[in-house]
Amino acid sequence: MRAMVLDAPRTPLQLRDLATPQPRRGQVLLRIHACGLCRTDLHVVDGELAHPKLPLVIGHQVVGTVTQCGEGVERLRDGDRVGVPWLGWTCGECRYCTSGRENLCERARFTGYDIDGGYAENAVADERFCFPIPAGYPDLQAAPLLCAGLIGYRSLRMAGDAERLGLYGFGASAHIVVQVARHQGRRVFAFTRDGDAASQRFAMSLGAEWAGDAMQPGPEPLDAAIIFAPAGELVPAALRATAAGGTVVCAGIHMSDIPAFPYEILWGERVLRSVANLTRRDGEEFLALAPRIPVRTEVRPFPLDDANAALDTLRRGDVQGAAVLAVDLAVA
Ligand SMILES: [Zn+2]
Numbered sequence: 057m058r059a060m061v062l063d064a065p066r067t068p069l070q071l072r073d074l075a076t077p078q079p080r081r082g083q084v085l086l087r088i089h090a091c092g093l094c095r096t097d098l099h100v101v102d103g104e105l106a107h108p109k110l111p112l113v114i115g116h117q118v119v120g121t122v123t124q125c126g127e128g129v130e131r132l133r134d135g136d137r138v139g140v141p142w143l144g145w146t147c148g149e150c151r152y153c154t155s156g157r158e159n160l161c162e163r164a165r166f167t168g169y170d171i172d173g174g175y176a177e178n179a180v181a182d183e184r185f186c187f188p189i190p191a192g193y194p195d196l197q198a199a200p201l202l203c204a205g206l207i208g209y210r211s212l213r214m215a216g217d218a219e220r221l222g223l224y225g226f227g228a229s230a231h232i233v234v235q236v237a238r239h240q241g242r243r244v245f246a247f248t249r250d251g252d253a254a255s256q257r258f259a260m261s262l263g264a265e266w267a268g269d270a271m272q273p274g275p276e277p278l279d280a281a282i283i284f285a286p287a288g289e290l291v292p293a294a295l296r297a298t299a300a301g302g303t304v305v306c307a308g309i310h311m312s313d314i315p316a317f318p319y320e321i322l323w324g325e326r327v328l329r330s331v332a333n334l335t336r337r338d339g340e341e342f343l344a345l346a347p348r349i350p351v352r353t354e355v356r357p358f359p360l361d362d363a364n365a366a367l368d369t370l371r372r373g374d375v376q377g378a379a380v381l382a383v384d385l386a387v388a
């Protein structure tokens with residue numbers, strides 16, 4: 057199979073011919089149709105996450121069709137179209153796994169980090185961590201649901217019942233979350249780089265009622281803010297923009313250092329928290345909800361062997377919506 061391989065952090069992915077992996081017990085082999093790019097992929101390639109498997113096939117928003125079932129596979133069959141998210145395996149027995157918090161499992165293994173992922177023509181996945189893809193979503197449009205959508209949804213849940221919601225960084229996640237938030241009757245304020253007129257227009261077109269500079273407070277206080285951009289200076293900015301009792305959620309896996317800030321901007325029972333990974337329950341809930349809204353994803357496709365250029369485009373913030381590798385699209 058063709059795969060884009062990371063040999064070492066801070067080096068470009070290399071196009072290689074690898075042996076097609078064989079599904080072990082409980083695993084399925086997938087023919088990959090599409091794989092979404094995520095900011096986390098950049099953190100892995102840039103060496104900002106400490107211990108990737110190497111060499112590694114990155115990518116954790118995988119859409120594919122089952123072509124072979126390993127021994128003991130019960131839920132999936134050949135021909136099923138499924139999605140593979142970031143959470144690739146959990147132990148099932150630790151304190152976290154047995155209390156509905158498998159996202160925090162200390163032995164968890166992640167797709168495109170501990171396990172080879174979706175920048176390839178094939179991958180194997182544990183059937184218990186594959187989600188059926190809702191009908192009506194073509195491969196390309198389905199891919200961003202699997203992380204941008206799913207972790208965005210978890211972050212939105214952590215924002216509680218906030219009516220006035222601020223989204224910091226208007227990339228793949230925010231363009232999905234704004235649709236869910238509007239469906240839930242919330243008011244959305246989009247915070248972008250100062251002068252980023254294209255992102256601001258995009259946010260307004262998806263239902264934000266205001267869009268402007270992230271380093272300044274919005275037109276009225278927020279009840280919650282979700283920070284998608286990996287920039288620590290947004291934390292004090294979001295706290296300043298948030299009303300007493302509000303929550304600021306950091307949705308990314310990595311962020312630059314947060315500058316010191318005065319206690320008074322946290323005072324007033326403001327809550328500052330992170331969101332880590334996802335649970336299978338998040339996936340089931342979100343993938344059931346997305347077609348009912350319906351969430352529509354805007355995607356920019358790239359060929360598999362253009363993955364480095366695609367990552368650079370994402371790094372520059374030049375993607376409206378989500379960048380997706382088109383690997384081998386199923387006939388709709
Ligand atoms: Zn991701």
Ligand SMILES: [Zn+2]
Nearest residue numbers: 147150153161
């Ligand atoms: Zn566990």
